Amino acid sequence: MPSLLVREHAILLNLGSLRAIAMQENVYIFNYNRKGGKAFIDALLPRLNPKTMNGGPSMPFVLEVVEAALHSRIQRLEQRLWDLEPRVQALLEALPNRLTGDILEELRISKQRLVELGSRAGALKQMLLDILEDTHEIRRICIMGRNCTLQKNDEMECSVPLEKQIAEEEEEEIEMLLENYLQRCESCHGQAERLLDSAKEMEDSIAVNLSSRRLEVSRVELLLQVGTFCIAVGALVAGIFGMNLKSYLEERAVCPLGLYLYASVFFLNVWLMFAF
CATH class of the missing domain: 1.10.287 (Helix Hairpins)
Structure with missing residues (x-):
């Protein structure tokens, strides 16, 4: 299960093949040579390059790491969906007229991959929903590295008023960031579920067709x-x-x-x- 855990001085990321610890100025990546680690590095490095910022204000390093992790993970899910969708559509068009063993086996494999993809997208969607519903965790991210504390009612108290204003702006930015990736994740999950339902309906139609043929033979x-x-x-x-x-x-x-x-x-x- 994917998870994003906020601690006092770090954020623990567990997104399948990507496991990392994000701190104020450093990020530690476990198994960086795996696909998830490589995709994360490819997404993070351009964000840290001053030439790609176009002179605009940059987010804190911790938020850059979190966004790069979410972007790389959801992009991989979307890429898998884009690879599966034309294959499944071609199978659905060919199956009513061609009932061969190879096509049926390919449909079974595609259905299995859709189930796996939908499960991963659903787990990531649930993680993002849990974070958005928990304002305490979001505010803990905002006060990381600042002279601020959270009161019992989750109100931020900072020694410098400017830091409180910046933290509140970052809170809105984090919420918008998470909602954006939540929409992408929901879209990916919904499309995978629709393709899976179409494949199941085709399997039911094939079962009825084969049953009718067996009755004719009988x-x-x-x-x-x-x-x-x-x-x-x-x-x-x-x-x-x-x-x-x-x-x-x-x-x-x-x-x-x-x-x-x-x-x-x-x-x-x-x-x-x-x-x-």
Whole structure:
């Protein structure tokens, strides 16, 4: 589960493959050679370059680290979604007419990846919601590195009035920052859920189609079994009358009752065969 924990002099970040400790002037990255660590470094370094600031005011270093971490994480989720979406759409268009083992296996793999992506995006969304609902944690970030304290009612008390004003402005900026990434995360999570629902509906349609085909095969098998039974009964009656054993029927005249009985059995078998 992703987490962002605020301490007195540092912020602990745990965003999957990215684990870091952000302080006032330093950031310590664990497993920096993993994908999450590399993406975080690529997002953070341009923010710290004076040439890319365009002369505008910069945020405190801690906030730069937090924004870079959130940006790199959500950007990776969005990139995975962009890679999966055209593949899933192509599968949904091809599946009604092409039911092959390779396509069905690819649909299963894509569905599994969508479940994983939706789970990660949902966990990150929940983390951002929890932080936005907890104003105490946001104000703890704002007073970090300043001569300010939080009262019991979460009111900031600073020794210098200017620092309190700057902290309050940063609080609004942090809230806007978190809301921005929350919207991106919700968009990614919602799109993944929609694609997953479409894949599940396609699986249900395929299951119904295969069930209908199995019923057709079972009907043909039953028809063949009934036909075989009818032919076997006719062959049995013909075999009885064709045996080289004396039954004393051959010495009598033609028996209309036996003829009618044989004809009735024959037509009954034919009716049964076509009835199924």
